[in-house]
Every structure is written in C-alpha cells, then in structure tokens.
Amino acid sequence: GAVVSQHPSWVICKSGTSVKIECRSLDFQATTMFWYRQFPKQSLMLMATSNEGSKATYEQGVEKDKFLINHASLTLSTLTVTSAHPEDSSFYICSAGAVAGGRDTQYFGPGTRLTVL
C-alpha cells in the first residue's frame, strides 16, 4: 500500500517552455501532497504544500507564479514549471501524506528529472 507515482520520470525541454509534472497517490487518498526539489548531493528541500481544493502553501524563496501547483482531486497534484530556465534543472519529487499505524507518514514518488537546455 501507500504507492505514489509521478509522470513523467524525466523530461528535457528548451529554455522558456513550461513543463507539467503529475503526482498521483495510487491506493489511498491524500488531502495533502508535497513538492520537493533535490539538487545533486543535496538534501531534499520542500518547495510547497498542496492541499486538495485550496491554494498551495509555498516555502520562503519559492516563486508561486513560476511553480504552479494544482491539487484537483484527492489523488492528483500537478506541478507546472513555467518559463523554465537551466537553473530550474533538478530532481523534483512529490510525496503524499498517509496515516500508518495511527501516525501520519509521507510516502514519496519516484521523482522527475527535469533538464532545461
């Protein structure tokens, strides 16, 4: 149980284009999903918290107009990187909150490797 999928697993795009990444909880409903970014040899950094039916909450320093988040249903959240630039190249990972053994736990997707040329 508690499987999270992401699509695509990797994407290469030209500078200035927009890229959409999907995150799905496959066997459970998640009212809250999270988007992280991980640069090589660095920690996972939380970008934003996505709540179903409401606006996402962004971490300090993350541009909400550049990283558009939509949480359309209890099993789907999308991250759109608008007008992508080479510095946006990174590994984007989503997670979904689930209750396991009476406690909340985050389960992560497999990640999406974004390369902006």
Next chain:
Amino acid sequence: EDQVTQSPEALRLQEGESSSLNCSYTVSGLRGLFWYRQDPGKGPEFLFTLYSAGEEKEKERLKATLTKKESFLHITAPKPEDSATYLCAVQKRGGSQGNLIFGKGTKLSVKP
C-alpha cells in the same frame, strides 16, 4: 536554528561488516524522526518513523534507535543490495505534516 546532520557522508563496508549511521538533530520540539532509503535517480523509500527517545524499530537487517539528540541506523551483516543513500528527516512538533527537515544523507556502499 533547526538542523539535521548525518554522518558519515559516505560509508564503504564489506558484505557482512556491520556498522551504524548517525543522524544528529537540533529542533525545537521533535514530533517524529524518519528514515528513508534512496536509490540513485529514485524517490525516497520509507523505512521507519521514531517518535520518542528510547524507541527502536527493526526491519530485516536494519534497526533504528532514537535518543533526545540523535538517531542511529544500525545495519547488521549488510548485503550489496543494501547499497543506497540513507536519509534522515525530522518533523517538528506543531509544524505542518510537510515540514520535514532532511539531512544530506549517508551514501552506503557494500562490496561483495
């Protein structure tokens, strides 16, 4: 300042050579400490959550322990398939579910 520090950065073991990974944390009120395993190019795979000092959890060759200042991930008789980066993350009390503060990880290599 809230901080999570993992050591060592990298660890090379021979198959069967037991060892421990360390996660030291400084947070204003711990809600939970999480261990994840991450393979190259993959998302983190959940291993354990620890909530209070003295708590221990085991899964196959892995055992996680927690004190008020740090957590250890003990690996007993590791196998090559245990090679991965092990991530530690803490969640603050009173914080939202998403406020996981991650360490940089320990990259474990187990040679046959």
